Amino acid sequence: SAVISQKPSRDICQRGTSLTIQCQVDSQVTMMFWYRQQPGQSLTLIATANQGSEATYESGFVIDKFPISRPNLTFSTLTVSNMSPEDSSIYLCSAWDRTPSGANVLTFGAGSRLTVL
Amino acid sequence: KNQVEQSPQSLIILEGKNCTLQCNYTVSPFSNLRWYKQDTGRGPVSLTIMTFSENTKSNGRYTATLDADTKQSSLHITASQLSDSASYICVVSADRGSTLGRLYFGRGTQLTVWP
Numbered sequence: 268s269a270v271i272s273q274k275p276s277r278d279i280c281q282r283g284t285s286l287t288i289q290c291q292v293d294s295q296v297t298m299m300f301w302y303r304q305q306p307g308q309s310l311t312l313i314a315t316a317n318q319g320s321e322a323t324y325e326s327g328f329v330i331d332k333f334p335i336s337r338p339n340l341t342f343s344t345l346t347v348s349n350m351s352p353e354d355s356s357i358y359l360c361s362a363w364d365r366t367p368s369g370a371n372v373l374t375f376g377a378g379s380r381l382t383v384l
Numbered sequence: 385k386n387q388v389e390q391s392p393q394s395l396i397i398l399e400g401k402n403c404t405l406q407c408n409y410t411v412s413p414f415s416n417l418r419w420y421k422q423d424t425g426r427g428p429v430s431l432t433i434m435t436f437s438e439n440t441k442s443n444g445r446y447t448a449t450l451d452a453d454t455k456q457s458s459l460h461i462t463a464s465q466l467s468d469s470a471s472y473i474c475v476v477s478a479d480r481g482s483t484l485g486r487l488y489f490g491r492g493t494q495l496t497v498w499p
Contacts, residue, residue, distance in 0.1 A: 271427070309388070309489040310428075310473070359427055372418070373475075373487065375427030 269294050269364040273376035280350055280383050287346045288379045290360030295340035297363075301333070304357040304378070313358075316343045350383045357381070386411040388476050390490035398498055401464055405493045407457040407474030415479035419448050419459050422471045422492070431459070431472075461495075469497045 270293040280286050290299065301313040314322040314335055322335040336344045347354050360376040388409045397403050409417070416435045420428035432441045432448040434457070441448050445468075447460045461468055474490040 276425075307491065309491045311489075312487075361427075370433050372430045372433060375429070377425070377427045380425075 268366065268372070269296070269362060269374050271360055271362060271374055271376035273360050273379050275379055276377060277380040278382070280381065282351055282383060284350055285346055285348045286350065286381060287344050288358055288360070288381075290343045290345070290376055292341045292362050297340070299337065299343045300361045300373075301335065301343075301345045302359040302361060302375075304359060310359065313345070347381065350381075352383045355381060355383045386476075386478060386488050388474055388488045388490040390472075390474050390493050392493060393491070394494040394496070396496045396498060397464055399464060399466060403461050403464060403495065405459045405461075405472050405474075405495070407459070407476075407490055409455050409457070409474070409476045409488070411455075411476040411478050411488050413479040414452060414455075415477040417448075417450055417457050418475040418477070419446070419457075420473040420475060422473060424470070428473055464495075464497045466497050466499060469495060471495070 272291045274289050299316040302310045303313055304310050312325050313328045313333055314324045316322045316335045316337040318337045318340050332348055334346045357378045357380050359378045361373050363371050364374040366372055391406045418433045419431045421431050422428040431446050432443050434441050434450045436452050445462045450457045471492040471494050473492040476488045478486045
């Protein structure tokens with residue numbers, strides 16, 4: 268199955284700064300997804316990153332706050348801009364993979380835990 | 385409104401005991417339901433995936449059931465181990481005419497297994 272690597276795994280940032288999270292997949296995938304996971308909350312889709320086109324953002328998320336790059340079929344970045352303490356969360360990268368039985372399964376990276384002071 | 389509700393929110397059991405986690409959903413039209421396990425500091429990992437026609441699916445000590453009529457699923461863990469301590473997330477996919485439908489996530493059940 269696909270292996271998804273994220274970095275940094277965790278970071279502590281100052282209010283007002285920006286942080287870029289990198290996501291690398293060990294195989295080519297059409298779509299990559301960025302999720303946010305806040306304590307006690309369900310995973311929330313931020314955007315879908317497509318290679319060669321602008322990312323598609325979900326309601327409540329905007330490009331100015333969460334710019335995304337997708338330069339090729341194995342890599343994507345998510346930037347959290349002008350951070351505030353409310354942005355403290357785990358950010359997860361994911362992509363569709365296929366099991367040996369042929370089922371589609373959403374595979375996740377280990378996540379990037381962001382703390383904003 | 386498409387929703388996925390999980391219960392209990394948290395659960396503590398002793399090593400070797402069994403437990404059952406519940407998932408109720410209102411997602412429609414239904415495509416499939418997945419259970420994920422998320423260890424602390426890790427991303428979610430798929431345990432099972434069940435389609436409309438499947439009632440039971442096992443993966444080792446994990447057995448998932450699905451009642452599409454009542455829109456309920458359960459995840460039963462047998463002979464629990466310390467390594468079962470994790471958050472278990474129920475994810476329901478809405479059918480958009482493809483197998484890659486929109487996903488709806490539950491908040492998860494935090495399971496702690498004590499020695």
